[in-house]
Amino acid sequence: MEKINRSNEGLTEKLPVKIVQFGEGNFLRAFVEYAIQKLNQNTDFNAGIAVVQPIDKGLVNMINAQDGLYTLFMKGVKKGEEIQEKELITNIVRAIDPYASFQDYLALAKEEELAFIISNTTEAGIEYIASDLPTMQPPVSFPAKLTVLLHERFKHFKGAADKGLTIIPCELINYNSDTLKEIILKYCVDWKLEQEFISWLLNDCSFHNTLVDRIVPGYPKDQIEEYNAQLSYKDDLIVSAETFFLWVIEGDDELKAKLPFHKTDLDVKIISDMQPYRTRKVRILNGAHTAMVPFSLLYGNETVKETVDNAFTGDFINKALFEEINETLNMDKAELASFSEEILDRFRNPFVKHLLSSIALNSISKFKVRVLPSLTGYVDVHGKLPVHLTFAFAALIRFYKGTWNGQDLPVNDSEDITTFFNGLWKSDDYEKIARLTLQNKGFWDEDLTEIPGLTKAITIALEEIDSNGVEAGFAKFQERIK
Numbered sequence: 001m002e003k004i005n006r007s008n009e010g011l012t013e014k015l016p017v018k019i020v021q022f023g024e025g026n027f028l029r030a031f032v033e034y035a036i037q038k039l040n041q042n043t044d045f046n047a048g049i050a051v052v053q054p055i056d057k058g059l060v061n062m063i064n065a066q067d068g069l070y071t072l073f074m075k076g077v078k079k080g081e082e083i084q085e086k087e088l089i090t091n092i093v094r095a096i097d098p099y100a101s102f103q104d105y106l107a108l109a110k111e112e113e114l115a116f117i118i119s120n121t122t123e124a125g126i127e128y129i130a131s132d133l134p135t136m137q138p139p140v141s142f143p144a145k146l147t148v149l150l151h152e153r154f155k156h157f158k159g160a161a162d163k164g165l166t167i168i169p170c171e172l173i174n175y176n177s178d179t180l181k182e183i184i185l186k187y188c189v190d191w192k193l194e195q196e197f198i199s200w201l202l203n204d205c206s207f208h209n210t211l212v213d214r215i216v217p218g219y220p221k222d223q224i225e226e227y228n229a230q231l232s233y234k235d236d237l238i239v240s241a242e243t244f245f246l247w248v249i250e251g252d253d254e255l256k257a258k259l260p261f262h263k264t265d266l267d268v269k270i271i272s273d274m275q276p277y278r279t280r281k282v283r284i285l286n287g288a289h290t291a292m293v294p295f296s297l298l299y300g301n302e303t304v305k306e307t308v309d310n311a312f313t314g315d316f317i318n319k320a321l322f323e324e325i326n327e328t329l330n331m332d333k334a335e336l337a338s339f340s341e342e343i344l345d346r347f348r349n350p351f352v353k354h355l356l357s358s359i360a361l362n363s364i365s366k367f368k369v370r371v372l373p374s375l376t377g378y379v380d381v382h383g384k385l386p387v388h389l390t391f392a393f394a395a396l397i398r399f400y401k402g403t404w405n406g407q408d409l410p411v412n413d414s415e416d417i418t419t420f421f422n423g424l425w426k427s428d429d430y431e432k433i434a435r436l437t438l439q440n441k442g443f444w445d446e447d448l449t450e451i452p453g454l455t456k457a458i459t460i461a462l463e464e465i466d467s468n469g470v471e472a473g474f475a476k477f478q479e480r481i482k
Contacts, residue, residue, distance in 0.1 A: 001231070001232065001233050001234045002233060002234060003065070003066060003233065003234045003235075003236070004066050004067075004069050004070075004071075004233040004234065004235050005066060005067045005069065006067040006068075006069065007067075008233065009069065009088070009090075009233075011067075011069075011090055014048075014093070015040075015046060015047060015048030015091060015093050016046065016047070016048055016111070016112075016113040017048050017049070017050045017093060017094065017108065017111045017113065017114055018045075018046075018047035018048060018049075018113050018114060018115050018116060019036065019047055019048070019049045019050070019114075019115070019116045019117075019118055020049075020050050020052060020108050020111075020114060020116070020117050020118075020149070021049050021050070021051050021052065021117075021118045021119065022052050022054045022117070022118070022119035022120075022121055022125075022142055022145070022146070023051075023052075023054055023119055023120040023121050023125075024051045024052075024053055024058055024059045024060060024063060024095060025058075025059070025120070026216050026217075026218035026219065026239050027120055027170075027212075027214075027216045028118075028120050028170070029070065029072070029089065029237070029239050030072055030074075030214065030216040030218075030239045030240075030241035031170070031212060031214050031216065031241075031245070031247070032049075032118055032120075032170065033049060033072075033089045033091055033092065034072055034087065034089065034241075034245075035245075035247060035261070035266055035268065036049060036091050037087065037089055037090065037091050038261075038264045038265075038266050039259070039260065039261065039263075039264060040091060041264075042263050042264045043260050043263050043264075045260070047091065047115075047116075048091055048092075048093035048094075049091050049092050049093065050092075050093060050094040050095075050096060050108055050111075051063060051068075051092055051094070051095040051096070052096050052098060052105060052108070052145075053095070053096065053097045053098065053099070054119075054121045054125060054142050054145070055121075056099050058097065059095075059237070060095040060096065060097045061097075062236055062237060063092060063095040063237065064095050065236075066235070066236065066237060068090070068091075068092030068093060068094070068095060069088060069089065069090060069092075069235075070088075070089055070235055070237035070238065070239065071086055071087070071088055071089070071227075071231060071235050071237075071238050071239075072086065072087045072088075072089050072239055072240075072241065073085075073086045073220070073227060073230075073238065073239070073240045073241070074086070074087070074240075074241050074242065074243045075240065075241075075242065075243065075349070075351035075352075076242045076243030076244060076345070076346065076349050076351065077345045077346070077348050077349050077350070078243065078345055079341075079345065080345075082350065083243050085243065086230065096108070098137075098138040098145065099138065102137040102138055105138065105145075105149070106148075106149070106152050108149065109149050109150075109152035109153035109156055110152075110153070110156045114153070114165065115165060115166060115258070116165060116166045116167075116168060116258075117146065117149075117165050117166070117167045117168065118168050118169070118170065119142065119146075119168075119169045119170060119171065119180075120169070120170040120171055120212075121142040121171060122171065122172075123171055123172050123173050125141075125142045125171055126142065126143060126169065126171050126173060126176060126179050126180050126183065127141050127142075127143070127183070128141065128143065128183045128186060128187075129141040129144065130190075132144035132187070133191070134147075134148055134151070134187075134191045134193075141183075143180055143183040143184050143187065144187055146167075146180075146184065147184045147187045147188065147191075147193075150165065150184070150197075150201065150205070151193060151197055153165070154196075154197045154200050154201075159196055159197070159200050161200075161203070161204045162204075163204070164200060164203075164204030164205040164206070165205050165206075166205070166206050166208070166255065166258060167180070167181075167205060167206065167207045167208065168208045168210060168249060169210065170210055170212045172212070174209075174278060175209055176209055176210060177207040177208050177209045177210070177250075178207070178209060180207065181201075181207045184201065185198065185201070188201070206251075206255070208249050208250050208251050208255065209249075209250040209274055210247065210248060210249050210250070210274070211246070211247075211248040211274050211277055211278050211281065212246070212247055212248075213244070213245075213246040213247075213281060213285070214241055214242060214244060214245050214246070215241065215242040215244070215346065215349075215352055216239065216240070216241040216242075217240050217241070217352060218239055218240065219237075219238060219239060219240070220238065220240045224238070227240075240351075242346060242349055242351070242352060244342060244345075244346050245266055245267055246267050246268075246269075246277075246281075247261075247266070247267070247268045247269070248268075248269045248271065248274045248277045248278075249268065249269070249270050249271075249274070250270075250271065250272065250273065250274050251270045251271070251272075252270075252272065255270050256270045276329075276330075276331055279329065280329060280331060280336065280339060282369065282370055283325055283328070283329060283370065283373065283374055284321060284325055284326070284329075284336070284339060284340055284343055285343050285346075286366070286370045287325055287370040287371045287374055288317055288320065288321055288325070288343060288347075289304070289359050289370075290359070290363065290366045290367055290370045290371050291317070291320055291367075291370075291371050291388075291389060291392040292304070292307050292313070292316075292317050292356070292392070293356050293359050293360050293363060293399075294360075294363065294392065294395040294396045294398065294399035295313070295316070295391065295392055295395035295470055296313050296356055297356050297357070297360070297399065297404075297409060297410070298395055298398065298399065298404055298409075298465065298469075298470045299312070299313055299469075299470040299471065301313060301356060302355060302356060302357070303353060303354055303355055303356060304347045304354040304355075304356065304359075305347060305348055305349070305350065305352075305353075305354070307347070307356070308344055308347045308348055309348065312471050316388055316474070317344075317347075318344070319388050320386075320388035320389055320392065321340045321343070321344075322337065322340060323386075323388075324374060324378055324386035324387075324388055324389050325374045325389070326340060327377075327378055327381060327382070327386075328373070328374045328377030328378050328380075328381060356410075357410035360399075360410045360411065360412055361412045361413070362412070362413055362414070363396060363399070363400075363411075363413065364396075364400075364413060364417050364443050365443075367393070367396055368443065368444055368445070371389060371392070371393070372444065374386070374389060375389045375390065375393065376451065379451060379452075384453075385451075385453055385454060385457055385481070387477075387478060387481070390454070390457050390458065390461065391461050391474055391477055393458060393461075394434075394457075394458045394461030394462050394465060394477075395461075395465065395470070397421075397433065397434070397437050397458065397462065398462055398465050398466070399411065400413075400417075400418070400421035400425070401421065401425040402418075402421070402422070402425075416442075417443070420440070424436060424437065430459045430462040430463050430466075431455070431459045433459075433462060434455050434458035434459045434462060435449055435455050435459075437458075438451075438454060438455055438458065453481075456481075457477075457481050460477055460480050460481060461473070461477050464476045464477045464480070
């Protein structure tokens with residue numbers, strides 16, 4: 001088969017560069033490019049994307065070799081039904097390596113129809129590097145590179161208000177655009193850039209915090225023959241993703257007009273405050289993941305799918321989600337239930353093998369952020385402990401003993417945490433183990449023994465897990481704490 005290119009596919013239309021995108025990895029190509037393709041198909045958006053490689057080594061040459069084309073395969077489960085789709089993505093019109101061709105990078109600033117900057121340079125990408133200078137070709141950090149580009153545009157168009165840009169970072173840090181904007185303004189001061197440019201940034205450009213959510217396994221190397229069999233061309237940039245898609249962007253009616261996603265079937269929410277959606281994702285998706293790992297591994301499961309498919313562990317997670325976690329969230333209950341069902345469908349996705357051991361990294365800090373607020377919130381609302389989350393907490397503590405039935409457990413955490421538990425589990429005093437763990441403010445930022453009944457409940461759960469295993473132990477735990 002011939003390698004895919006625009007000539008072979010009959011794609012002669014030249015899309016104008018309306019978007020400069022920092023990052024060319026799997027996630028952006030399965031998320032942003034897909035979203036823009038839907039806008040192009042359903043509206044008169046007519047946007048081409050110029051991709052910028054944010055680090056010295058990347059995929060730019062491979063992308064250009066295929067004229068920016070690649071195939072996106074989407075697989076998932078919706079209401080119990082397996083869904084498989086594929087789409088040829090056609091909106092990347094240029095890919096630039098600023099390390100190899102800095103002048104081509106600067107030329108992007110002069111594109112007449114450029115309107116948006118989108119990025120995903122990983123969580124570490126939005127960083128301030130004091131040694132970055134405007135004379136470097138290019139500077140090291142992404143914010144410094146962007147500052148240079150924005151300044152070039154300001155100069156070229158003589159500060160024209162209508163040439164300001166809409167900046168939408170997708171890095172997975174909270175308040176991502178606020179952080180990016182703060183660093184750009186710091187470079188403006190460092191580099192002694194003119195006040196008129198700073199005013200243009202503040203008044204004519206806009207910055208928007210975001211939340212993105214889609215699992216993107218990426219290039220399916222283990223099943224590549226199966227994927228290639230579905231194509232009539234050779235594609236070295238195949239990317240696979242789940243069907244689920246959510247993009248929450250902080251913005252107003254002006255942004256909705258610029259990005260008319262309401263005319264597509266994509267779940268893109270342009271709202272004034274994205275924090276409730278971030279809380280929802282962290283508490284439900286991430287919280288369910290973190291809560292399930294220890295008790296499900298102790299039960300004998302290996303994957304997320306096995307956990308939700310199993311009669312016992314599946315029912316446990318279902319009740320933890322619908323009866324406990326959701327009860328603590330101040331959002332529309334029907335919307336929370338719908339989102340939770342979608343999450344369970346994602347967990348059941350047969351096309352994504354998500355090992356519990358791969359989620360076990362740093363489980364203590366994850367539990368503090370993702371699960372503990374639901375546990376304490378439930379106590380605040382109902383005046384009693386949530387049964388499933390409390391038992392999951394005990395399973396977490398038992399998991400950190402490091403062994404179960406003579407086998408090593410995939411404990412993976414910082415040395416101070418593993419050392420604490422190694423010393424603690426030399427004792428067989430369950431009350432002491434529960435109390436000292438709950439009192440550890442280094443873990444939880446508070447003394448959890450002050451929560452009425454929690455120390456006793458964790459003690460009972462630890463006794464039952466070791467005496468009767470996870471399933472029978474949970475049944476006896478429920479009886480004993482009534």
